[in-house]
Amino acid sequence: MGIISANPGAGQPPRQGMDLESDMRILVIEDDAEMAGYIAKGLRQAGFFVDVAEDGSDGLFQAVREPYDLAIVDRMLPGLDGLSVVKALRSAGQQTPVLFLSAMGDVKDRVDGLRGGGDDYLVKPFAFSELLARVEGLLRRPVASRPGTVLRVADLELDLRSHRVARKGEPIDLKPREFKLLQYLMEHQGQVVTRTMMLEHVWDCHFDLQTNVIDVHMSRLRHKIDSDDHPQLLHTVRGIGYCLRAPS
Amino acid sequence: MALGIASVHRHRLLHSRKFRLTLIYLCLFSASVLVLFGASYWMATGAVSRQIEATIDAEIRGLAEQYSQRGTVGLIEILNGRMRAGDPSGALYLLADPAFRPLAGNLDGWPFEQPDADGWVTFPLSDPDPTVKRAQYGRARVFSLSGGLHLLVGHDVAERVRIADSIARLLAVGLAVTVGVSLLGGFLMSRSLLREFDRINQTSREIMAGDMSRRVPQSGRGDEFDQMAANLNAMLDQIERLVAGIKQVTDSIAHDLRTPLGRLRNRLDRALVEDADGAACREAIGRAIDDADHLLKTFNALLSIGQAESGAPRRNFEPVDLGALVTDVVDLYEPVAEEKGLFFIVDAGSGATIKGDRALLFQAVANLMDNAIKFSAAPADGANGSVGLALGTEGEAARITVWDHGPGIPEDQRDRVIERFYRLEASRSTPGSGLGLSLVAAVARLHGGRLELADNSPGLRAELILPAAQR
Numbered sequence: 001m002g003i004i005s006a007n008p009g010a011g012q013p014p015r016q017g018m019d020l021e022s023d024m025r026i027l028v029i030e031d032d033a034e035m036a037g038y039i040a041k042g043l044r045q046a047g048f049f050v051d052v053a054e055d056g057s058d059g060l061f062q063a064v065r066e067p068y069d070l071a072i073v074d075r076m077l078p079g080l081d082g083l084s085v086v087k088a089l090r091s092a093g094q095q096t097p098v099l100f101l102s103a104m105g106d107v108k109d110r111v112d113g114l115r116g117g118g119d120d121y122l123v124k125p126f127a128f129s130e131l132l133a134r135v136e137g138l139l140r141r142p143v144a145s146r147p148g149t150v151l152r153v154a155d156l157e158l159d160l161r162s163h164r165v166a167r168k169g170e171p172i173d174l175k176p177r178e179f180k181l182l183q184y185l186m187e188h189q190g191q192v193v194t195r196t197m198m199l200e201h202v203w204d205c206h207f208d209l210q211t212n213v214i215d216v217h218m219s220r221l222r223h224k225i226d227s228d229d230h231p232q233l234l235h236t237v238r239g240i241g242y243c244l245r246a247p248s
Numbered sequence: 249m250a251l252g253i254a255s256v257h258r259h260r261l262l263h264s265r266k267f268r269l270t271l272i273y274l275c276l277f278s279a280s281v282l283v284l285f286g287a288s289y290w291m292a293t294g295a296v297s298r299q300i301e302a303t304i305d306a307e308i309r310g311l312a313e314q315y316s317q318r319g320t321v322g323l324i325e326i327l328n329g330r331m332r333a334g335d336p337s338g339a340l341y342l343l344a345d346p347a348f349r350p351l352a353g354n355l356d357g358w359p360f361e362q363p364d365a366d367g368w369v370t371f372p373l374s375d376p377d378p379t380v381k382r383a384q385y386g387r388a389r390v391f392s393l394s395g396g397l398h399l400l401v402g403h404d405v406a407e408r409v410r411i412a413d414s415i416a417r418l419l420a421v422g423l424a425v426t427v428g429v430s431l432l433g434g435f436l437m438s439r440s441l442l443r444e445f446d447r448i449n450q451t452s453r454e455i456m457a458g459d460m461s462r463r464v465p466q467s468g469r470g471d472e473f474d475q476m477a478a479n480l481n482a483m484l485d486q487i488e489r490l491v492a493g494i495k496q497v498t499d500s501i502a503h504d505l506r507t508p509l510g511r512l513r514n515r516l517d518r519a520l521v522e523d524a525d526g527a528a529c530r531e532a533i534g535r536a537i538d539d540a541d542h543l544l545k546t547f548n549a550l551l552s553i554g555q556a557e558s559g560a561p562r563r564n565f566e567p568v569d570l571g572a573l574v575t576d577v578v579d580l581y582e583p584v585a586e587e588k589g590l591f592f593i594v595d596a597g598s599g600a601t602i603k604g605d606r607a608l609l610f611q612a613v614a615n616l617m618d619n620a621i622k623f624s625a626a627p628a629d630g631a632n633g634s635v636g637l638a639l640g641t642e643g644e645a646a647r648i649t650v651w652d653h654g655p656g657i658p659e660d661q662r663d664r665v666i667e668r669f670y671r672l673e674a675s676r677s678t679p680g681s682g683l684g685l686s687l688v689a690a691v692a693r694l695h696g697g698r699l700e701l702a703d704n705s706p707g708l709r710a711e712l713i714l715p716a717a718q719r
Contacts, residue, residue: 205610208548209605213581
């Protein structure tokens, strides 16, 4: 098991539905053998089936031929580059979620990648826990993107339409940004969400902040939703991020 | 070796340049001399011919009159008289009977050449006396007199030939002078031109040989060469500055990243040597990863600065609502300030929009805010514990001010803190890379603006001034 499962104290594994993921297939298109091995090994330990393609055309061929639940694509590949692979994949009607890996980290590259059909973007070098958190986020995206619904985690409710939040029926007063943060966490309930993911999705901020500003926001949010007489929903996953989940 | 080759190359180039310039001069001058002489020849011969023709016309009229008054005999007498006078002017006369047999005159036989449109006959002269130099051709008019006689009055072309000869002589002298003058002039001019180029080449070679401080000398005449030298020198100054900047950055990177790398290495070394159990080993690895992350963050910050300084993001500039940006930064940092017990005073003003890179501007303002909070002391004894963020305008420019009541920056250090890795002695113990303000300054420059650091007595007032109009 990866780093996540080393987290002690939790009543259940931080990710739900290991059985769901156990037959999930991931294609890694990466020419750097060491990097590909690092990713594949980590993902296999986390319970995924992983195939590796070493260049763009092989990767495209494999992705079109077999159904994968996710593709992890390096931007810089010999021959056919990552962006072209994904564009070709999309024009072939394949909707497999794509996570781009890139050594290029500036905003324009990121925007190009996401406009070119990528679903998420991770800049090398990265922590494996960051990659895993994003992989899980992408695999669950369809559940999260239903608009106009009420999101629920145990007795915590968030109404996307009326912008109201309540725990056990008692309304909770949240500032707009706190609402957005909680919405993001609830959409990814049961998954580990990293600080970078929150910065990107809630604050649209794509760089390292000097201090752990996110932790202050999380402690405030926790203070509002997890008061003493309720079971804890928002958990800190040491060294990685946070996880919002229902108690077992 | 390389210098030797360059010098040989230069000589060949210099030679051919000089030669070609001179040759061009020569051709131009010679062509103009030829045109000039051609025109004078044409005009002079034309004038002479016209004069002779007019004389002949008058002569014919005179002779025709004599004939009508005195008859054939009178005409012959007159012609003989003309010739006896030994006319050397080249006049030609011939009176012939109806069968074209010569009766009087200085031609041996009647010329039967076809007259031209104006009635002029051009014919070769057969010279009976080779000692008398005569022209080879004659031009004449022919008349048929009453009684069947034929009269020819003309002139040889000696005059024209003489004029042509003298013009040709003049032309030869003129051409010789022209060639001489243009060779000398071309040589002198190209030499002075090439001397100017030589000054530049000399300096370039010295710079290539490693003396970056050399500059192209200027003659002080303020001409095009001086302007070129001034431009080259300005370019060299700029390059020297950039090289010095790169050197400084490289040195700082080498120096400042050696420390954390050394720490990382020692930590791993110790974990290996101490033969630790699983938990301690994991702990050491965890810390090593933290160290590596810190290094990566430093590199990312350096890359961001490098990117901003390259000017490349200007290609993707878009309108940025600074009011919204300030609100976002406040959103992000207000809880952090409050956590530390600081009042966060915000003045978003009336808002402003500039063309820029939102991500970099956000990062710049966030860096300033981060510093302000980091260096503010918690107001333990009711001291002035507040930080502020304000958006205002200054003429055409937007102004984002971030202030605190921390220790501030001494005046003589304010220029230095924007250098990469420079940190105040007092702040060495606080976390940070020493790159925050460097990035802010680079982002300000990218947007054609500037970062101003001032005393907030006490504390620091950092102002980011961003002009609305982009160059």
